[in-house]
Amino acid sequence: MKKKTRYVILGLLRDEAMTGYEIKNCIDRRMSFFWQESYGQIYPELNAMQNDGLLDAREDQQSGNRVKFRYTITEKGRQVFNDWMTEECEKDTVRSEAFLKFFLANDSNQADVIHHLEKFHQQNRERLESYEMFMKSFQGLEDMHNHKYILKMLELGIRQQHLYCDWSSDYIDELKNND
Amino acid sequence: MKKKTRYVILGLLRDEAMTGYEIKNCIDRRMSFFWQESYGQIYPELNAMQNDGLLDAREDQQSGNRVKFRYTITEKGRQVFNDWMTEECEKDTVRSEAFLKFFLANDSNQADVIHHLEKFHQQNRERLESYEMFMKSFQGLEDMHNHKYILKMLELGIRQQHLYCDWSSDYIDELKNND
DNA sequence: AGTGGCATGTAAAGAGTTACATGATTTG
DNA sequence: CAAATCATGTAACTCTTTACATGCCACT
Numbered sequence: 001m002k003k004k005t006r007y008v009i010l011g012l013l014r015d016e017a018m019t020g021y022e023i024k025n026c027i028d029r030r031m032s033f034f035w036q037e038s039y040g041q042i043y044p045e046l047n048a049m050q051n052d053g054l055l056d057a058r059e060d061q062q063s064g065n066r067v068k069f070r071y072t073i074t075e076k077g078r079q080v081f082n083d084w085m086t087e088e089c090e091k092d093t094v095r096s097e098a099f100l101k102f103f104l105a106n107d108s109n110q111a112d113v114i115h116h117l118e119k120f121h122q123q124n125r126e127r128l129e130s131y132e133m134f135m136k137s138f139q140g141l142e143d144m145h146n147h148k149y150i151l152k153m154l155e156l157g158i159r160q161q162h163l164y165c166d167w168s169s170d171y172i173d174e175l176k177n178n179d
Numbered sequence: 180m181k182k183k184t185r186y187v188i189l190g191l192l193r194d195e196a197m198t199g200y201e202i203k204n205c206i207d208r209r210m211s212f213f214w215q216e217s218y219g220q221i222y223p224e225l226n227a228m229q230n231d232g233l234l235d236a237r238e239d240q241q242s243g244n245r246v247k248f249r250y251t252i253t254e255k256g257r258q259v260f261n262d263w264m265t266e267e268c269e270k271d272t273v274r275s276e277a278f279l280k281f282f283l284a285n286d287s288n289q290a291d292v293i294h295h296l297e298k299f300h301q302q303n304r305e306r307l308e309s310y311e312m313f314m315k316s317f318q319g320l321e322d323m324h325n326h327k328y329i330l331k332m333l334e335l336g337i338r339q340q341h342l343y344c345d346w347s348s349d350y351i352d353e354l355k356n357n358d
Numbered sequence: 359a360g361t362g363g364c365a366t367g368t369a370a371a372g373a374g375t376t377a378c379a380t381g382a383t384t385t386g
Numbered sequence: 387c388a389a390a391t392c393a394t395g396t397a398a399c400t401c402t403t404t405a406c407a408t409g410c411c412a413c414t
Binding site: 001004007008011012014031033034035036081082085086088089090092093094095096097098099100101102103104105106107108109112113116119120146148149150152153155156159160163164167171 | 298327
């Protein structure tokens with residue numbers, strides 16, 4: 001898959017100015033079930049995008065010799081984002097080591113499978129809780145309409161987490177009662 | 180994520196001897212919702228694994244100067260696979276351009292979102308059908324027990340596809356009735 | 359005779375992670 | 387005052403895809 005780093009950045013900056021660090025954080029906390037980016041992708045890309053005229057950087061001078069950059073999207077940036085929105089989507093890339101193990105297991109691996117299922121269940125419950133918290137943070141806002149699209153994705157994320165939690169806890173029971 | 184190519188191969192060869200081409204096909208058809216490998220990973224890895232004593236190659240001489248290799252797992256290969264089964268799982272890596280677009284969209288992208296949702300829905304219905312066919316291919320076999328683990332993953336895959344289909348068709352209706 | 363699927367492989371390009379380096383600010 | 391978090395960046399490495407090259411086999 002071609003790299004999409006710039007579109008994620010552009011998409012987030014449409015709503016509010018952010019630093020590279022905040023962008024990374026936002027992706028990790030809110031989008032982790034379908035996307036990830038590392039600092040090694042984000043920081044060089046921010047500079048390239050500024051060079052291409054897609055972003056403006058507001059330099060927040062902190063005390064000392066360190067600087068902090070808060071980026072704003074330009075008109076050209078909005079254009080590039082909207083062009084990407086119109087393009088066809090490439091095929092997903094997914095790699096889940098847990099699913100791989102669940103699929104390839106046989107009876108000689110039962111104990112390992114149970115262990116991985118328990119870990120899987122716990123991780124998905126945590127993720128579910130964090131999505132539900134994020135969802136609640138929208139409750140009560142009057143401009144719900146502006147967040148319609150995020151809310152819909154969040155709804156899907158929550159339903160997926162429920163599915164994973166239900167499936168794994170049933171599966172654990174089955175394996176444990178089978179002895 | 181460290182590359183897992185050898186474990187996928189080992190896992191598949193535990194059940195039956197296969198060619199590199201068949202391995203690739205099997206991953207594409209049955210495991211695509213949580214894993215993918217390319218020929219560029221599989222063929223060099225098969226040679227490395229043979230070198231490491233994890234596989235034996237049976238050379239099917241075809242007429243002409245072309246050969247075809249059917250690989251068998253060795254005892255050492257089974258060991259390496261079982262050791263991997265016991266290890267902790269690394270974090271998933273997922274990238275879905277469609278989800279990214281759904282998440283980052285706003286009203287100015289509504290038409291694009293509907294288009295991508297329709298494509299998304301269609302692709303997921305096709306995938307659902309292929310999983311259901313794969314599932315049916317197990318029905319009637321007496322040794323269902325041997326396929327317990329695959330069946331459980333297939334069940335999850337099918338439920339996930341149902342979720343994606345339901346969610347996207349509801350979403351399309353919502354967006355279309357909102358005008 | 360042509361198409362599509364079976365079959366193996368490599369080289370180069372591209373994508374992505376990780377470890378490291380640096381230092382400020384906030385919070386307990 | 388220590389620890390956590392905010393903050394930016396790069397270089398090296400690893401992983402992965404893609405395009406290309408080759409040729410067989412079955413079917414129409």
